[in-house]
Amino acid sequence: MPSQDRAPVALALGGLFSLAAAMGIGRFVYTPILPFMADGLNLPAEDAGLIASANFLGYLAGALAGTSKSLPGRPRVWFLGGLLVSALTSAAMALTVSLWAFLFIRFVSGVASAFVLVFSTTLILDRLNVAGRGGLSALYFAGVGCGIAFSALLVAGLDQMAADWRQLWLASGGATLVFLLIAAGLVPDEPPAAKAPADGSTRLPADASYINASLLRLILAYGLFGFGYVITATFVSTIARSTPELQSTEQLVWLAVGLCAAPSIYVWNRIALRTGARRAFALACMLEATGVALTVAGTGPALFLLGAxxxxxxxxxxxxxxxxxxxxxxxxxxxxxxxQMLAVLTASFGLGQVLGPWFAGRLYEMTGSFQLPSLAAAAALVIAAALVGRQG
Structure with missing residues (x-):
């Protein structure tokens, strides 16, 4: 069967493996590896936060650059190139102990993961929609959660074999390379691009009348969401290891995040069909705020895992x-x-992501706890819910 005629399910599976590699592993494996780096390198929380922020800054830069029409070459080249760079940068983390090198490597890794996400939209999501199989996008987005769950199992398994933080990074790079080969076999090149419509419908209206208070509140809320989720998403494994009563959950907490993330797009799409996207967004922010607060509530392993x-x-x-x-x-x-608005939304989200780990690391150095930064993150999520849930 010619590559352009491959089944939509195979295409969606290719997307699943690509997001598992670039996002679930390349972008988020830092979370379960961080406690090992902190122990092995005596890495301060402030430096750990900077390393995470560098990755998210790279993601922001990559997302904005990836949407540029001036990039040469075909999307599949950038897509596979992003996956390859993601694998190489994960492995490269094992080759240095320099903070500046960590910052540079994770910045490049963030650019790579953004390129994979941006170009897979053209290669996978657009074609699924054209084929009338848009529902398979839930399978595609499940790759993030599957990658997070896989990385949790990988780190836990290697920990049982007494692996150190260097070996964890090397294994993550190797796993990403395997996923790259699978994705390359399942995601063919895009068909020739269709000509842009000649009726001028893609031009931005001079008055930009579509921009209103509701849209501006959504953009602000998206930035608050980026800040609100990323602190826990960066430090939750570190919280588990550094809190005596939670240490039994260290190998489970990141797995819980991944397993719950995998089907979440499908679930929230169904909720949005009933309530509308804005109400669903506000509800999800409130639930997430509850989860973030529970991770520092100090009430035992069960509620900590529920928060995750x-x-x-x-x-x-x-x-x-x-x-x-x-x-x-x-x-x-x-x-x-x-x-244009998706670029602005991405910038708002990216800024929140960049500030979150840095803020949490700084506050940890001042207070010796992740409780205050986590509660600030929960408050940001509550404000985001109020901004989007407001009518008019």
């Missing part, structure tokens, strides 16, 4: 719902307006 599960069950859903609602509100301005 709520984080996993919501963060991908909120991500998708924000994109969905922005597309809807900006659609009156045409395709150019949609691209």
């Amino acid at each position: 599960a709520l984080l996993g069950a919501t963060f991908m859903g909120i991500t998708a719902l924000g994109l969905m609602e922005t597309r809807r509100q900006a659609s009156a301005g045409g395709l150019a307006a949609i691209r």
Whole structure:
């Protein structure tokens, strides 16, 4: 069967493996490896936060660059190149102990993961929609949660074999390379691009009348969401290891996040069909705020794991719902307006992600606890829910 005629299910599976590699592993494996790095390198929380922020800054830069029409070459080249760089940068983390080198490597890794996400949209999601199989996007987005769960199992298994932090990074790079080979076999090149419509419908209207208070509140809320989820998503394994009564959960907590994230896009899409994307967004933010607060509530392993599960069950859903609602509100301005607003939304989200780990690391150095930064993150999520849930 010619590559262009491959079944949509295979295409969605290719997307699952690509997001598992670039996002679940390349972007988020730092979380379960961080406690090992902290022990092996005496890495201060402030430096750990900077390393995470560098990755998210790279993601922001990559997401904005990836949407540029001036990039040469075909999307599949950038897609596979991003996966390869993601594998190489994970392995490269094992080759240095320099903070500046860590910052550079994780920045490049963030750029690579963003490129994979941006170009897989063209290679996978667009073609699934054209084929009338848009529902398979839930399988595609499940890759993030599957990758997180896989990375949790990988780190836990290697920990049982007394692996150190260097070996964990090397194994993560190797796993990413395997997933790259699978994705390359399942995701064919895109068909020739169709010509842009000649009716001028992609042009941004001069008055930009589609921009209103509701859309601006959504953009602000998306930035608060980026800040609110990322502190727990970065430090939850470290919290487990550093809190005596929670140490039994260290190998389970990141697995709980991944397993709950995998089906979350499907679940939140169903909720949004009933309530609308804005109400679903607000509900998910409130549930996530509860989960973030529970991870520092000091009430034992069960509620700590519940908090992690709520984080996993919501963060991908909120991500998708924000994109969905922005597309809807900006659609009156045409395709150019949609691209512009998605870029602004990405910038807002990226800024929140960059500030979150740095803020948490600084506050930890001042207070000796992740409780205050986590409660600040929960408050940011509550504000995000109020901004989006407000009518008009």
